[in-house]
Amino acid sequence: MTHVHVALTVNGEPTEVAFAPYKTLLEVLREDLNLCGTKHGCELGECGACAVLLDGTPVLSCLVLGVACDGAAVTTVEGLARDGRLHPLQDTFADLGAAQCGYCTPGFLVTAKALLDEHPQPTREQIKEALSGNLCRCTGYQQIFEAVEAAIGRTSQAQGHRS
């Protein structure tokens, strides 16, 4: 099958990639760009494990075609840390037990980042609502809520984290 050629920005880096036109953004990230931090749990848009930011908005990368991302800016979990420093959400998730098996964690992190970018002071209810499309089977969500709350206020101090 003839490959399509797409130019996009991935975690701040201008990137060109060629792939079969039926491929989803998830597959392009994992298989063609070796960005395996983004996970898959269903490939049907049900679990949220594959969430990435497309121009700053969380999307399920298993439901987005790679060809639709020409010219777009994509942020994956690999793009959260900058200059060797973890994003505040990564620190609070690590410190407060919000990552157990860690498989759903990349999806939760980018979704939570989009929330804090949009609403720097979310309530517990807003956090629950924003993360309601991400399934976690390990934590019972409480330590995830607490990690997001602990990152409030710390994101603005960190530099260079707006995608």
Added chain:
Amino acid sequence: MNTIGTPRRRVDARAKVTGQTRFADDLMLPRMLHCKLLRSTVPHARIVRVDATRAQRRPGVHLVLTGDDFPIPYGILPVSQDEHALARGRVRFVGDPVAAVIARDELTAFEALDLIDVEYEPLRTFASPEESLAHDEPRIHDYGDRGNIHKLVSLSFGDVDAAFAASDRVFDDVFFYQGNTHLPIEQHAAVAARDPDGKLTLWSSTQTPHYVHRALARALDIPPAQVRVVATPNGGGFGGKSDPFNHEIVVAKAALVLDRPVKICLTREEVFYCHRGRHPVVMRLRTGVRNDGTITGMHVQTLLDGGAYGSYGVASTFYTGALQTVTYHIPAYAFQGCRVFTNKPPCGPKRGHGTPQTRFGQEIQLDKIAEALKLDPADLRLRIVERPDTLTANYLRVGTIGLAECIRRVTTASDWGTRFRRLPAGRGIGLACSSYLSGAGLPIYWNDMPHSGVQLKLDRSGGVTAFCGATEIGQGSDDVLVGCVAEVLGIDPSDVRAVTGDTDLTPVDLGSYSSRVTLMMGNAAIQAAERARDLLADAVSRKLGVPTDRLVFAGRRVFDTENADAGVAFAEAVQLAEAAFGTIGTVGSYTPPRSAARFKGGGVGPSPTYSYSAAVVEVEIDPATGWIRVPKVWIAHDIGRALNPTLVRGQVEGSVYMAIGEALMEEQTFRRLRPRLSDALVHKFPSMLEYKSPTTLDMPEVWTELVEHPDPNGPFGAKEVGQGPLLPVMPAVANAVYDAIGVRIDEVPITPEKILKALDAKSAGRPARYGPAAFPAIDWPEALQVPPPWEGGDGRAHPSPDRPLASRHVPATEAVRR
């Protein structure tokens, strides 16, 4: 204590939050091919013909395998070697793998599946345990206790009938616990490759690399020393990755044949069909009590829908009757269990393995008993809690028991005394308790070797590497390993590297199941670290001229407890020891204490120590719609000692979460397609959207408290926490429903539909209840009589005078082996 007991960032946290944890499907090897499985579309049939000619000719296809390539059976239990990697002559459920295609990419492999022609000759389909009990033929398997009965168990500890006769009341209740599945977010994946030296390596999302190692060597008929199994970090397991799986054996075979790496990653639908999850269980519980609430005797009967293969089923069957006795004192106890084969995906171990089902019935029945005797349910339980340091009727050794304190903590925190039976209509609270093993006392295959081993290598830099076969499935086992070593050696956890779950590099640990890893690996790690500490102390003692018993290991130093300035850095201590004794490496291992049970079946239930939990659940119910909401759960867990409280709390809350799913919504159920469409038994909703599990919006607030009385058998006193806290929540929900609206829902999941039906029954004057009407008739074998300790028993079964053992029918092959 510097490390132990302090809330800490787990050692593998950075990898997880940066996306660097390498799960099985993240492995990409040069020249790697991809595998897809063709699965049966019929539930029970003879395979007449498999023709893969067209698939083999497809460009991009490298290999097609069928059942002919896998003549040797395997299975997790030695008594249930009933699986083949690809079906041979017979398929037993929709989803049973029949053929495998290995191709240049997943799409090519997937498309080639359609080119394989399979001709089936349908056989009678068994959809329910009742059907399997009613028809002996055709047999789904040619082994088992009778017809389509896989396993029949009948055990008696003391005279239950006499106990009932001596009681004031006998309560007789029937319950049903629907099956449900693990639903790990990571789908199973495996990669196999032939190493440059010709040996086989399999990387897999497995909880039990040691057992996969054994199964691969057996099923592929290659020497075990030529096989290496690496357990990649699991993206959630919950018991669902504890069996050796057909897809693992298939890619291993393909890699050997093709001499190229081969990967498989299951689709979410395939994960639902692999299952090995919670057995659906219908149960009857008869309990005799005196008017003061004390139990005189208990008789438990269970019927398990096992699905199409043995899996862990024999153990699951025993577990449905094993742990009733460790929570409350039961002077006479009888258990009868029956597991049947049906043409559905095989059931196996899910968090709590066989014990949540009967615990559900037991704790609801206690609620009914309390009400009938006009006792508060918490007071009743406090009266009958098992005593510490007790041998139970079925020979389980209870050591420390924090159950009473758990009950007091949750009732205090939830304001139980002023709220139970006093909340407005539609709101209610319920209480339930439970217990779980801290590791099975016996291995899956009988042997006298340790259950867990740890090796340490101490480097001149002061860095320590800890090797152990334990498997990180998200529960934090690497953190436990590192934490125990760091504590004993007085160094920082960041100084220790964990190398785990690799059958070539690490000593055997039996795997992440039965809540065994913290206790067994932890004790092995402490032993290895203490041996290293002794070597270092010896060398430092000579250098400083201070006796070894005055040396302290803390803060990356080894120093004189009477003069802290006199000391050396930890790295220097290693160098001194290396100069004195040579390369510094130590080993530790752990074998559980010998069980007191010496009867057949007594291998299931013994544990070095038991954890205890109590939960109070609050519910809100709309009687017009039956809609049920759980706003809050209070839970207290007897952990012995929390090694890393952050992770312990995560296990408790994760258990409560999974329990809420089981209580309210999760069910693995099947429907028949119409006969003209094949009469298949298919999963009702094999997708994460339709198989309902709790989201952030469904999760109640959880109040967690840990009861910490160190247990002498636990590492630094620790007990398990991964499974036990799930168990009390489901019955506490059911008891809260009764408190709220006065109806009993004697089964899970407790759905709005069932609530409405129970309310309808109540208003029509019928029993205010939803649940099974009766326990099916089963022709039980004569019970094995084991006198309890207080009747002079020694853990052995009484030989029955009219049925001497010699006259028991023994199959010829079994007799020869003896």
